[in-house]
Amino acid sequence: MAGNDKRRGATRKPGTKKGMVVGSGGQRRRGLRGKGPTPKAQDRVPHPAKKRADAKAKAEQQRAKRKAQSETTPELIAGRNPVVECLRAGVPATGLYVAQGLDIDDRVKEAVRVAGDKGIAVVDVPRTEVDRMTGGALHQGVALQVPPYRYAHPEDVLQAARDSGLPPLVVALDGVTDPRNLGAVIRSAAAFGAHGVVVPQRRSAGMSAVAWRSSAGAAAKLPVARAVNLTRTLKDFQAEGLMVVGLDADSDITSDELELATGPLVVVVGSEGRGLSRLVRDTCDQTVSVPMIGEVESLNASVAAGIVLSEVARRRRQG
Structure with a gap:
């Protein structure tokens, strides 16, 4: 009879009753936790942006590693003329390597003699x-080993100019x-009476063996300084009374009209293709161009x- 059946039928097991659950306070249902906001594209592993970001980071690490190695690894200056000129200039060399069976000429003889006089191992x-x-590289049988270049501070260049008793003349390179x-700019700067050269710490050539060779030893006589921020360094020079003149092919004022030449001066040279960067150009007190007769659009940075x-x-000699 219905209602008198002793069978348990579909009953719940003990402890499975719906309702309040320990820890919920009975106010909400148990649910899944969210995973939070969607990560950025460069943080998602399978995303192409992540691969690009990783490749960029790896390239930066490799550049930093090469830079650290270049600052601790000796450089080798190759070629008979560059080696002799560097030895004459007093470059702090540590070793002269001469190929066996070399056809010795006067330059090799001088290099060996000067190296011996200076206590440099041959x-x-x-x-x-x-x-x-x-x-x-084209070494012609001789190579000169020099220690990593020790850069000066921009303030050291300015102090050297003050000590000279002459109006400061500094050359800065931008890009x-x-x-x-x-190396060629350093050689020209030394030849025309500049007190030093300033290069940016980033996106700029450094004093490598190629630069040593191009400078023909002038880098041993003229301080080369590194600026963490070139624009800020130029502003510091301006605060010390120097005028900043940038080389710009589009300027209406030519170097023949440079009236600022006889005073304290910074000459800023940009790259041949890009020229001066916007921030550096805006910092300059004046820009000048090189007068040209032919239809050449631009000159090599060192030539300009x-x-x-x-x-x-010339203007300074004339007073």
Whole structure:
């Protein structure tokens, strides 16, 4: 009879009754926790943006590693003329490598003699070893080992100018990445009476063996300073009374009209292709161009720097 059946039927097991659950306070149902906001594209592993970000970070690490190695690894200056000129200039060399069986001329004899007089070790090595050490550069059988370059501080350059008793003349490079241009600018700066060269710490050529070679030893006589921020350094120079003149092909004022040449001066040279960066150009007190007769759009950075520095030196000689 219905209602008298003793069978348990569909009954719940003890402890499975719906209702309040310990810890919920009986106010809400148990639910899944959210995973939070969606990560940015560069943080999601399978996303292409993540791969690009990782590749960029890896490239930055490799650049930093190469920079650290270049600052601690000796450089090798190759070639007979560059080696002799560096030795004459008093470059702080640590070793002179001469290929065995070399056809010795007056330059090699002078290099060996000067190195011996200065206490620099002269080592005879197989020519294949010189090839390996110089990375296949045109060494003509001789290579000079120099320690990593010790950069000056921009304030040191300004102090050297003050100590000279002459109006300060400083050359600054903006975005010049070719070490041959850097070396050539240093050589021109030394030839025309500049007191130092300033290069940015980033996106700029450094004092490598190629720069040493192009400077023909002038870097041993003229301080080269590194600026963490070139624009800020130029403003510091302005605060000390120096006028900043930038080389700009679009300027209506030519170097022949540079009336600021006889006073305290900073000449800023940009790269051949890009020229001066916007911030640096805005910082300049004046921009000048190099007068040209032909239909050449621009000059090599080191050539343009040499022309302007020559004009500055001419005006200063005339008083």
